[in-house]
Amino acid sequence: MSESAYPIAIFFAAIFTNNILLSNYLGMCSFLSVSRELKTSLGLGIAVIFVMTSTSMLNWVVYYKILEPLGIEYLRFIVFIIVIAAFVQLVEMIIERVSEVLYAALGIFLPLITVNCAILGVSLFMVIRDYTFVESITFGLGSGIGWFLAIMAMAGIRQKLKRARIPHGLEGAGITLIITGMMALAFMGFSGMLQIG
Amino acid sequence: MAARGKIKKTFTDPIGKNNPVFAQVLGICSTLAVTNKLENTVIMSLGVIFTTTLSGVTISALRKLIPGRVRMMAETLIIASFVIIVDITLRAYMPDVWQQLGPYVGLIITNCIIMGRAEAFAMNNSPGLSLIDGLSSGIGYTYVLIVIAFFRELMGTGELWGITILGDWWTNWAIMVMPPGAFFMLAIFVWVVKGVIIKEEEAAK
Incomplete structure (x- = not known):
């Protein structure tokens, strides 16, 4: 595969074959x-796409331009989480000023996102897999879209599930996990298509 | 005697009925990923126990000094510091395992259980009690994962801890070591435990 096509491959792989x-x-x-x-x-899905893309970008710059030259890579956990928290806080403040409608729609989800493991996970994967700047952006965007896709599919299924009769012990988390497993099985069907490390 | 009763309750609650994993299905994000091998699971779990215990004590000791508004941030930073210790220790002494665990060690930071215990317990209790609470939350979490890892590795590869247990007659269920297997195993575990709890409640009536 040519060098320039690689970010696009990462983008699709992050959505389908390596769904976060x-x-x-x-x-x-x-x-x-x-x-x-x-x-x-x-609402949460859209917020995740936005935050994931931006923070993977920011964290790439912070890691390769500040932490690595100084030789303090081991501090990356703390630094990444601070970047994510600060970014989320900033976005929340800006949205509050700029658009009432947008704030009403996304505002409540932003604090939730700081502790979403997927956001930190994307930044950590990016470092481990040695992505370039462009690759990191496509990876962040793709992972966000992948997560969005998964939660939308699950929400749709759970709407129907309300009318289904589920064994007592499986109600709530149990049945959701089983459906997630089935979704994972379905997504495994894509795995022959693309592979990333 | 009341104090001793409280200590005992603090210890047994998170292990038994209020186990964070199957009562609230919290904190499975980072650790479900490592349950395809028993060895990795045990090491990862030790890291989690270490972090819950020590971050609980630290947060509890500092709870009067931390201003309310930056509470969450301060808690996260304390947790992250302990995770860094786990990360560098693993990297130094078990590079192979560290390689396999990849980003998941760092993701202990965002494990909801640790954060949840810090918020709900360590902020309101003494360091001693927080120590017990952190320890037992960690243990309660660990044994669920070990059970899941046990079945996943055994059925998926016929091995335990890298040693062949099931002979040639066993056909490996490749699905068990892949992601869907983890979701199904956890669902079954939750089902069994909830079934037992529901039965007990009905019997109590």
Whole structure:
């Protein structure tokens, strides 16, 4: 594969074959609790796409331009989480000033995102896999879209599930996990298509 | 005697009925990923226990000094510091395992259980009690993962801790070591435990 096509491959792989939720298990907590409602899933999903793309970009710059030259890579956990938290806080403040409508739609989800493991996970994967700047952006965007896709699909299924009869012990988390497993199985069908490290 | 009762309750609650994994299905994000091998699971779990215990004590000791508004940030930073210790220790002494665990060690930071215990318990209790609470939350979490890892490795590869247990007659269930297997195993575990709890409650009535 040519060098310039690689970011595009990473983008699609992050959505389908290496879905951050279904093959890396990240972002499960908010996935399980929020997917009850279609509307809130939509809001959170969009917020995740936005934050994931921006923070992977920011963290790339911070890691390769500040931490690596100084030789303090081991501090990356703390630094990444501060960058993410600060970014989320900033976006929240800007949105509050600029658009009432947008704030009403996304505002409540932003604090939730700081502790979403998928956001930190994307930054850590980016470092481990030695992505370039452009690759990091496409990876962040692709992972965000992948997560969005998974939570929307799950919310849609759970709407129908309300009318289904589920064994007592499986109600709530149990059945959601089983459906997630089935979704993961379905997404495994894509795995022959693309592979990234 | 009341104090001793409280200590005992603090210890047994997170292990038994209020186990964070199956009561609230929290904190499975980072650790479900490592349950395809028993060895990795045990090492990862030790890291989690270490972090929950020590971050609980530290946060509890500092709870009067931390201003309310930056509470979450301060908690996260304390947790992150302990995770860094786990990360560098693993890297130094077990580079192979460290390589396999990849980003998941760092993701202990965003494990909801640790954060949840810090918020709900360590902020309101003494360091001693927080130590017990952190320890037992960690243990409660660990044994669920070990059970899952046990079945996943055994059925997926016929091995345990890298040693062949099941002979040639066993056909490996490749699905068990892949992501769907983890989701199904956890669902089954939750189902069994909830089933037992529901039965007990009905019997109590």
